[in-house]
Every structure is written in C-alpha cells, then in structure tokens.
Amino acid sequence: MLFDAGRGAVDGIYSARVRPQDVTAIFLTHLHNDHIEGLPTLWMTPWFLLGRQTKLRVWGPPGTRAMVEGMRQMYAHDLEQRSNTVLKREYLDVTVQEITAGRVYSEGGIIVTAVPVEHHDGNPAFGYRLDAGAHSVLLTGDATLSDSLLTAGKGADVVISNVAAGSENIERSGAIAPVLAKLMLPEQAARLFATTRPRLAVFSHIVKKGLPGAAGDGIILSRTRKAGYSGPLRMGMDGMKITVGDAIRIEHAQSRRTLPDLDGPGAVFARPVH
Numbered sequence: 304m305l306f307d308a309g310r311g312a313v314d315g316i317y318s319a320r321v322r323p324q325d326v327t328a329i330f331l332t333h334l335h336n337d338h339i340e341g342l343p344t345l346w347m348t349p350w351f352l353l354g355r356q357t358k359l360r361v362w363g364p365p366g367t368r369a370m371v372e373g374m375r376q377m378y379a380h381d382l383e384q385r386s387n388t389v390l391k392r393e394y395l396d397v398t399v400q401e402i403t404a405g406r407v408y409s410e411g412g413i414i415v416t417a418v419p420v421e422h423h424d425g426n427p428a429f430g431y432r433l434d435a436g437a438h439s440v441l442l443t444g445d446a447t448l449s450d451s452l453l454t455a456g457k458g459a460d461v462v463i464s465n466v467a468a469g470s471e472n473i474e475r476s477g478a479i480a481p482v483l484a485k486l487m488l489p490e491q492a493a494r495l496f497a498t499t500r501p502r503l504a505v506f507s508h509i510v511k512k513g514l515p516g517a518a519g520d521g522i523i524l525s526r527t528r529k530a531g532y533s534g535p536l537r538m539g540m541d542g543m544k545i546t547v548g549d550a551i552r553i554e555h556a557q558s559r560r561t562l563p564d565l566d567g568p569g570a571v572f573a574r575p576v577h
C-alpha cells in the first residue's frame with residue numbers, strides 16, 4: 304500500500320527494500336502534482352522491468368479517474384505497442400475508486416478510512432486513517448487543521464502531519480501567506496497532537512521558507528512545543544521506517560551502497576499486500 308505517489312516514488316520504494324512490483328494499492332490524498340507525478344513510473348516501470356502481473360488499484364478524490372485516463376493517454380504509445388505475450392497489456396489496467404468520506408478499504412485485517420480535509424486549491428482532499436488489529440496511524444495529507452482530523456486522530460498510535468512555516472520575516476511579509484493558509488502551522492499541529500495524544504507524532508511534507516537545515520527544523524519543533532504539545536515528536540526523514548507494535552520502533556534509512564540487491568540472496572522483502 305502506498306499513500307501518495309510523488310516524484311521518485313519508485314526509487315523510494317526500492318530504497319526501502321520493498322519490491323516495486325508488489326506495491327499495487329495506491330491511495331491518493333489529492334491531485335496536486337507533487338503527490339501524483341510518481342504514479343506513471345510506478346504504473347509502467349515495474350510492469351516492463353520487474354514483471355508485475357497485477358494491475359494497480361488507485362483510490363483518490365473525485366477527478367482521479369480523469370487523471371488516470373490522462374496518464375494512459377500520455378503513455379498511449381507503450382500501451383499500444385509495448386505489450387506482448389509476456390508483458391500483457393491487461394496488467395496495465397488500473398482500477399480507480401473515487402472516494403468519499405468513510406471506510407474505503409477493508410482487506411486482510413487492514414481498514415483504511417478516508418477523512419475529508421481542507422486544502423484550499425488542492426480540494427477535494429483527504430487524509431487517511433489506517434487500522435490494523437489494535438494499531439492505527441493517521442495521515443493528514445496536505446491540510447490545515449480541521450475538526451475532521453481532530454476526530455479521526457482519536458486513539459491513533461501514530462499521527463503523521465504535514466507542516467509549513469517560514470522565518471519570522473517571511474511570515475510577517477505575507478510572501479507565503481497562501482501556502483500557510485492551506486497547510487498545517489506548527490501551532491495547529493500542536494493542537495492536533497495535544498488533542499489526539501498519539502504514542503508518536505511525526506512531521507512529514509515539511510514546507511520551510513527561510514528555515515534551513517537542522518536549525519530550521521528546531522524552530523518548527525520549538526514552535527510546536529511552545530504551542531502546548533509535549534509528547535513524542537519527530538521530524539520525518541526520507542527513508543525513515545516506523546514499526547508500530549507494542550513498542551514503536553524508528554529506523555533511519557541505510558546508505559544505498561550497503562543495501563543488498565533486491566533479487567540477491569541477502570534481500571529482505573516486505574510482505575506483499577494485494
């Protein structure tokens with residue numbers, strides 16, 4: 304299962320030691336380009352390079368069907384000419400489900416619930432809550448704070464929130480006001496985390512202007528603390544792996560040079576989810 308498919312999605316999946324051909328259930332939060340532009344590669348490359356024989360299933364907001372149709376138009380050449388008796392064209396079929404609020408997926412003990420959120424020029428937009436057994440994760444997607452997120456995050460083990468902030472000067476100038484209006488300020492995230500009280504809060508989709516590097520991260524974290532959240536909190540990093548169980552384990556990405564080949568004897572495969 305993949306939640307949003309931004310640029311480099313296939314590379315990220317591969318680096319995470321998950322076989323790209325096993326990632327066939329994709330849930331989109333909204334249709335902004337930075338959340339969908341990895342989809343064509345995920346659709347096409349595991350098919351012709353890695354022998355995927357399962358068609359993709361895509362869940363997304365209204366408009367997703369037209370977007371997928373447009374993607375198929377863009378790749379019409381390959382659709383028409385590249386398939387053969389091994390690389391079958393039917394494996395490029397895509398099942399699209401345009402979602403509304405509520406349960407959108409329930410398979411193998413995993414339940415996915417779509418949460419309507421507010422993202423201004425990205426609407427209609429959704430967050431997602433995953434429940435598996437006794438554990439759960441809330442993803443805000445791109446969104447500002449809303450009652451729907453405060454409600455959906457109740458009881459979640461992990462809450463993963465977007466965040467956006469600028470330096471004092473930049474915020475005062477109004478230069479990024481339209482961006483800040485559609486995303487989560489650190490102070491709003493503090494309210495989300497303090498209300499839902501997760502075992503771990505994580506920032507992802509981190510938008511920073513004039514707040515470079517670790518010092519900038521520190522300002523975002525300290526604004527969140529000052530606004531009243533004192534529980535566990537991490538900045539998300541590319542390749543970070545969070546295991547949610549009786550304990551919550553966080554592992555950082557390994558260097559690519561130390562990773563085994565995916566098809567080699569030392570490969571560690573994630574369990575495929577179909």
Ligand SMILES: [Zn+2]
Pocket residue numbers: 333335422425445
């Ligand atoms: Zn967006």
